[in-house]
Amino acid sequence: MRTYVIADTSEVSGFNFDQLVDIDESYIRKSLDGSKILARYEGTQPSFLSGKTEYTHSEILAILATDEWTSDEEI
Amino acid sequence: MANKKISALDPLGTTPAVGDILPITDVSGTPTTKSVTVANLMAAAPVQSVAGRTGAVTIANTDVSGLGTAATTASTDFSPAFFSTVSELTTARTLSNSDNGKVIVCTNASTITVTIPNSLTAGFSCKLVQGGAGLVKVIAASGTTLSLIGGKNFTSIQYQVVDLINYGTELYVLDSVGLQADPTAWSNNTYSLSFDGSNDLVSFTQTTFSDGARTFSAWVKFPTISSVTYPILGGSSDRWGYNPSNGYMYLGDSANVHYGLIGASSAGAWVHLFITQTTGGTLTFYKDGGAGVTPTGAGSGAGDLVFDNQGKIGSTYMAGKIDEIAIWDSDQTSNFSTIYNGGSADDLSTLNPVHWWRNGDFEGGTGGSVNDQGSDGSLDGTINGATFDGTDAP
Numbered sequence: 086m087r088t089y090v091i092a093d094t095s096e097v098s099g100f101n102f103d104q105l106v107d108i109d110e111s112y113i114r115k116s117l118d119g120s121k122i123l124a125r126y127e128g129t130q131p132s133f134l135s136g137k138t139e140y141t142h143s144e145i146l147a148i149l150a151t152d153e154w155t156s157d158e159e160i
Numbered sequence: 161m162a163n164k165k166i167s168a169l170d171p172l173g174t175t176p177a178v179g180d181i182l183p184i185t186d187v188s189g190t191p192t193t194k195s196v197t198v199a200n201l202m203a204a205a206p207v208q209s210v211a212g213r214t215g216a217v218t219i220a221n222t223d224v225s226g227l228g229t230a231a232t233t234a235s236t237d238f239s240p241a242f243f244s245t246v247s248e249l250t251t252a253r254t255l256s257n258s259d260n261g262k263v264i265v266c267t268n269a270s271t272i273t274v275t276i277p278n279s280l281t282a283g284f285s286c287k288l289v290q291g292g293a294g295l296v297k298v299i300a301a302s303g304t305t306l307s308l309i310g311g312k313n314f315t316s317i318q319y320q321v322v323d324l325i326n327y328g329t330e331l332y333v334l335d336s337v338g339l340q341a342d343p344t345a346w347s348n349n350t351y352s353l354s355f356d357g358s359n360d361l362v363s364f365t366q367t368t369f370s371d372g373a374r375t376f377s378a379w380v381k382f383p384t385i386s387s388v389t390y391p392i393l394g395g396s397s398d399r400w401g402y403n404p405s406n407g408y409m410y411l412g413d414s415a416n417v418h419y420g421l422i423g424a425s426s427a428g429a430w431v432h433l434f435i436t437q438t439t440g441g442t443l444t445f446y447k448d449g450g451a452g453v454t455p456t457g458a459g460s461g462a463g464d465l466v467f468d469n470q471g472k473i474g475s476t477y478m479a480g481k482i483d484e485i486a487i488w489d490s491d492q493t494s495n496f497s498t499i500y501n502g503g504s505a506d507d508l509s510t511l512n513p514v515h516w517w518r519n520g521d522f523e524g525g526t527g528g529s530v531n532d533q534g535s536d537g538s539l540d541g542t543i544n545g546a547t548f549d550g551t552d553a554p
Contacts, residue, residue: 114359
């Protein structure tokens with residue numbers, strides 16, 4: 086089961102990507118203004134994300150579909 | 161006791177007892193009396209020659225019988241013959257007796273073919289390691305037999321180790337967990353790649369697909385139907401996308417995209433998407449083997465297209481499955497029916513696509529990459545988050 090959290094971009098330096106789905110920082114998804122990032126993991130929540138709100142797949146897709154994360158101008 | 165000559169000693173009447181001392185005389189120097197021990201005997205009479213050679217004694221491989229040529233021709237020192245690790249950087253290696261007992265690390269990015277010749281000595285064995293992205297393939301040359309279990313003679317993943325063992329006259333077996341049959345051979349379509357819509361993609365080297373005659377083919381499936389143009393191939397501004405809700409397909413860049421109404425899709429149904437462009441630039445869009453649609457767009461053709469991934473256009477990500485993406489640098493209109501195959505993905509190898517991602521069937525559904533099985537073969541993809549599904553394929 087994959088779990089999703091949103092964090093501030095400044096926090097990415099503390100991420101251990103061995104515990105995340107995304108390969109490294111270059112692959113991580115950012116909000117359109119670059120201020121937030123999406124972190125994804127499977128299994129137990131990594132300690133460096135402790136306290137973050139966890140989202141399910143359907144919950145995060147609803148968030149990512151907003152103007153904060155997805156541009157309306159594509160295609 | 162002073163030294164005595166043997167002739168001056170009292171004779172022994174019977175077999176010497178344990179406590180009796182027998183004298184021996186050094187080869188040179190002052191005669192002394194010594195007890196009879198192995199050390200003293202060896203010191204008094206050292207080995208003076210081997211195989212007719214005198215002086216300092218070195219035992220050569222050829223002085224030892226019964227080791228066979230695998231050992232005796234490997235080296236004058238047995239250590240490298242049995243304990244060396246050998247690096248194989250090319251895509252082909254024919255084994256030799258000097259490989260006996262060694263670890264052969266194959267690190268080419270493409271498939272490495274290891275051939276067993278009929279010249280190896282009985283008892284030959286070695287270990288083969290897939291040290292890089294290229295799979296290790298083991299085959300037997302004429303005069304040898306490689307007995308396979310289930311026809312499996314390919315490694316599946318990096319760092320897999322294969323034991324090659326001789327078990328009879330020119331008879332060999334492979335021992336490893338996770339061997340696979342030739343992944344390039346078509347054995348139906350089992351796997352697809354599933355994208356979760358949040359950040360899953362498959363990246364590859366940014367590549368320009370030049371304007372002119374060309375063809376794009378792919379199978380997609382959506383668990384739910386939303387009015388989103390989902391990316392099949394994407395780049396920084398170029399895209400091939402399809403909206404399963406309104407039924408439009410798109411090809412081009414944001415400033416000059418060609419779009420055509422090919423029809424909406426149903427949730428949970430595999431859809432075949434197909435685009436041809438003639439040498440003169442005429443584009444035709446197809447869905448599920450239907451009649452071609454001429455898209456709307458400025459200019460002739462869709463221009464040079466720069467792609468670097470499956471599954472992402474800008475901030476939009478694929479939420480569904482993609483399989484069997486194939487690209488030709490030619491107009492494949494005449495093969496459209498063959499490629500669609502009545503709604504079931506088929507072997508495209510005879511049609512020689514330039515790029516062809518099987519999305520799991522070559523990889524056996526494991527690992528973090530998808531191999532480019534096209535004739536160019538240069539665009540292996542790196543998977544970020546997308547997962548192989550071995551139960552759902554078109």
